[in-house]
Amino acid sequence: MSITDRSTGSAGVRPSGPGRPGNPTVAEVLNAIVEGQPPVRITAYDGSTLGPTDDPVALEIRTERGLSYLLTAPGDLGMARAYVSGDLALTGVHPGDPYEVLRILQDGVRLRVPPLGEALALARGLGWDRLKPPPPPPYEALPRWRRMLAGRRHSRTRDSSAIEHHYDVSNAFYELVLGPSMTYTCAVFRDPGDTLEQAQAAKYDLVAGKLALKPGMRLLDVGCGWGGMVRHAAREYGVKALGVTLSKAQAEWAQAAIEREGLGHLAEVRHMDYRDAPREHFDAVSSIGLTEHIGVRNYPVYFRTLRDRLRPGGRLLNHCITRADNRMPNNPGAFIDRYVFPDGELAGPGRIVSEMHDAGFEVQHEENLRQHYALTLAGWCRNLVANWDACVAEAGVGRARVWGLYMAGSRLSFERNKIQLHQVLGTRTGPDGDSGYPLRPDWTA
Incomplete structure (x- = not known):
């Protein structure tokens, strides 16, 4: 069958158009x-x-x-x-x-x-x-083989470059898309009609409850973004909180927000690799959206690093996107890798639980928030639509298109269970078996 007589079997669907003799349309x-x-x-x-x-x-x-x-x-x-x-x-x-x-x-x-x-x-x-492939648009990251020039995958230099590609776009752009909460992770909806701000506050309350935060405790938040968890923990729970992020733009915005809110005596955000976080014994550690960036092979070092920052009986809450099963590849698709999260990797939830166990955590609770992330992404897309002209003026039309495409596509993937969002709670249980964890969970979902 030639390309000019291939039937589609439906009226109005057959290719039409002028074309040139001998050339396909x-x-x-x-x-x-x-x-x-x-x-x-x-x-x-x-x-x-x-x-x-x-x-x-x-x-x-x-x-x-x-x-x-x-x-x-x-x-x-x-x-x-x-x-x-x-x-x-x-x-x-x-x-x-x-x-x-x-x-x-x-x-x-x-x-x-x-x-x-x-x-x-x-x-x-x-x-x-x-x-012949045309040159890619300027917003595209280098292919993986060329990123080797920036260092070994998930080396400090290359991780810093990957974080800069995604997060150092423009703080003003993110304010327009994320809204007042300035939170770029899955929210928790008590009702589908909740606003993004209500749902993000509920997420932080859920994390705080799982970590059993109380006044005077010390919290380390790794991959803290614009300091949402740090500020919430200090403001609502009287916790002394330290956040670390590889994004300089995020750290500067977060520290300014801390000062604006009068939380400087309790909260701080530093531009720092999580591996360089103070080697002190914190009462709790939260990791909300960092695990996706560190590489599956680095899970053992990652979880041991967080465990070493906890006092005996302290708790870790790890919140991250996961694959729906362990048969899927860890690497994302080409679009996500080139335009959104260079070098990002996902694993199944079982891998997260196993690596936490092997690093010395006792896993106490696990929860899947997949449907909540679909609602979160829908909210971010609404913000992008409502603020389209301002977003384009701030970051360029190409990057605004990238964000609309990736957020809408990610929403679809969460809705159809192609990816998930899991929170896993673990304790640094002491050698005598004392975890500090009650007989039943001590938070309200």
Whole structure:
């Protein structure tokens, strides 16, 4: 079957458009690599179209470069490159929240590999230059093999570079997206109608309850971000709290917020690697969203480092994104690795529990907050939509598109149980078996 007579089996879905004699249209190219009917309308710069004509949601391939992005990096990376650069447009959805089109595409698009003869005919018709990868957009991180120049994976230098790529975008940008809580981790919703601020405060209260925080205790919060847990613990529980983060921009913002709120006598945030945190015996350690950045091979060192900072009977609350099972690869997809979290890694919840046990923690409680993270991401997307113009002015339209794409896509992954969010509570139980932990949990969920 030739690319020009391949039927889709549905009126209004067959590729159409002018095309040039002997040259395939963009719609014909896409028809050759997509199984069945595309679930949305696709229009192209050459005037050709594919898919249902009455669908309000559509994809528009605006340039030849956009087509080259899609063909040279099939899957999420090619689509992200074309979208971030403006060569691919999504109509019918806001760029701050493309959730609906991502849901439709995930449900309805399956790629196929054309037979060799058909593929060669396409390549000749398009011109071989279309199969040469264009330079990636400026927001894209280097491929992993080139990051080796910045040091061994998860070395201090390379971790610092990865954190800078994601978190040192603009504090003002994050304020617009995250809202007043300035918290970039999963919230806890007592009701789906809760505001983000209510849900983030509830999350901090849940962490504080699991750690049994009381006035006068000492808390270490590793990967503290903009100091949300540190400030909440000091303000609401009278705890002396120290936060550490690899992001200089976060540390500066957090310390300024501490001073504004009059919490300087109790709270402090330092620009510091968690491995360099004071070797003191804290009453509690919280790690909220750090584990994803340290690398699965480093779990033993990571958990031993946190255990060594705890007094006997002290508690660790580890809060992190996980895989839905232990058969999935630790590395994220290409889009997330290049545009969102370079060098990020996830493991299944069982791996977290096992590594905590092996590092000397007694695991006392585990909880999955997967559905809560989907609600959190939906809230961040609403903020991005509401503040779109200001976000674009602050960080650029390309980066704003990246954040909308990744947050909407992550929401979909949490909803469909492709990734999860687990809190695991452990104690540094003493040699006599005294953990300080009660017969039943001593917090209110």
